[in-house]
Amino acid sequence: MRISVIGGGYVGLVTAACFAELGHDVRIIEIDKRKAEQINAGKPPIYEDKLEGILKQSIGKRLSAQCNYDGINDSDLIFICVGTPPQDDGSADLRYILSAAESIGSALSGSDSFHVVTVKSTVPPGTTESVVVPAVLRKSGKFSGIIGFCMNPEFLREGKAIDDFMHPDRIVIGGQSDKAIDVVKNAYEKLDAPIITTSLKxxxxxxxxxxxxxxxxxxxxxxxxxxxxxxxxxxxxxxxxxxxxxxxxxxxxxxxxxxxxxxxxxxxxxxxxxxxxxxxxxxxxxxxxxxxxxxxxxxxxxxxxxxxxxxxxxxxxxxxxxxxxxxxxxxxxxxxxxxxxxxxxxxxxxxxxxxxxxxxxxxxxxxxxxxxxxxxxxxxxxxxxxxxxxxxxxxxxxxxxxxxxxxxxxxxxxxxxxxxxxx
CATH class of the missing domain: 3.40.50.720 (NAD(P)-binding Rossmann-like Domain)
Incomplete structure (x- = not known):
């Protein structure tokens, strides 16, 4: 499967590396040039047990990082893994989610293939429906039948993230359609874990x-x-x-x-x-x-x-x-x-x-x-x-x-x- 991961931070990098380890072709979109260069050199910009070994095995083969959205229109599955930092009042700041969704929409505007955009970032209930879906569709000029949407939260403990990804207690997939959910399921087919399917919210x-x-x-x-x-x-x-x-x-x-x-x-x-x-x-x-x-x-x-x-x-x-x-x-x-x-x-x-x-x-x-x-x-x-x-x-x-x-x-x-x- 061809996968793009938006964001090369903690969640994005672990997600991308582990999907590459599972045999998928994975592209990381990371706007920080220095960080992207580190990843392409097989040197994780964060410390996480076992991560460097996986990077060195996958970089240049099934995994790469880049600073633009070029080529993501050939992806079957696109994960949004950008940060949602707290605002001054403690509520989630969704500006990076919106920016990623708009950039994805623009990148998919010329594609007639079916793509599934999946939010993995932690976001308040309703965000995928009210922010991500309309932004992607508006910028792509398409309707939701051509682009599917899912929410697939991560449950990774820092220091144990690789093990948690590869041996999860459960995999949660919320989706707008069975077709979109099935695409996300296929990405995890090599993992042995119960899959819970539900709504986006x-x-x-x-x-x-x-x-x-x-x-x-x-x-x-x-x-x-x-x-x-x-x-x-x-x-x-x-x-x-x-x-x-x-x-x-x-x-x-x-x-x-x-x-x-x-x-x-x-x-x-x-x-x-x-x-x-x-x-x-x-x-x-x-x-x-x-x-x-x-x-x-x-x-x-x-x-x-x-x-x-x-x-x-x-x-x-x-x-x-x-x-x-x-x-x-x-x-x-x-x-x-x-x-x-x-x-x-x-x-x-x-x-x-x-x-x-x-x-x-x-x-x-x-x-x-x-x-x-x-x-x-x-x-x-x-x-x-x-x-x-x-x-x-x-x-x-x-x-x-x-x-x-x-x-x-x-x-x-x-x-x-x-x-x-x-x-």
């Missing part, structure tokens, strides 16, 4: 609801953890005890600093704004965000209780990425922690296995180190903010600190006695 809502529910589990766990901290209970024991209940399951119950990344905060806020515009008061979703926003401040409060005045103290911060196995710092919970420490005039000594360069764009003046030991040297206290596996093996490195005060935002340490933000 329902598929869009499934993505938002999935992220909102997982975020709710995290905030629920954190609120329980905050209570447990008050009365001397290890919340991890509690969550282990409830996680064996098959109605609950153990995933996303790890209490700590809260959720970050490019999806959960953005998508929950967008769902809140969607509810408000339709006359609903999303009480639970607001609470999910409120709990998440307050968690980072708790670890700084504990730090003050343990060492007193923070001004002038050297605080080692281990972990900058929003989670392990990625260099992504978008909405990382380390950001508000660092901001508060800087407000209190702490001297911050930071280390992360992969996210140093991305965090430098936000905090260029921190003291960054290339090893845990160097970051801990002479520190008055240490905050562990990301659950990198290498941190679980730390022990002797803490002897380089001035004071053995270590507080975890994620429960990862095993060789050194610590306390956590909510345990």
């Amino acid at each position: 329902a598929a869009e809502m499934i993505k938002y609801t999935s992220n909102a529910f997982l975020a709710t589990k995290i905030s629920f766990s954190n609120e329980i953890g905050n209570i447990c901290k008050r009365i001397g209970i290890d919340v991890y024991d509690v969550m282990k005890g409830i996680g064996y209940d098959h109605r609950i399951n153990p995933y996303f119950l790890n209490a700590g600093l809260g959720f970050g990344g490019s999806c959960f905060p953005k998508d929950v806020m967008a769902l809140i704004r969607l509810a408000e515009r339709n006359g609903e008061e999303p009480i639970l979703l607001r609470s999910v965000i409120d709990v998440n926003e307050h968690q980072p401040g708790r670890i700084v409060k504990i730090l003050y209780e343990r060492i007193g005045e923070i001004k002038g103290k050297k605080i080692a911060v281990l972990g900058l990425a929003f989670k392990d196995n990625t260099d992504d710092v978008r909405d990382s919970r380390s950001i508000p922690v660092i901001e508060e420490l800087l407000q209190k005039e702490a001297n911050i000594s930071a280390y992360d296995p992969m996210a140093t360069e991305t965090m430098k764009k936000i905090f260029p003046d921190l003291s960054y180190h290339s090893s845990v030991g160097d970051a801990l040297e002479g520190a008055d206290a240490c905050l562990v903010l990301t659950e990198w596996p290498e941190f679980s093996r730390l022990k002797d490195e803490f002897n380089r600190m001035k004071n053995p005060v270590v507080i975890e935002g994620r429960k990862i340490l095993s060789g050194f006695g610590t306390e956590g933000v909510c345990w």
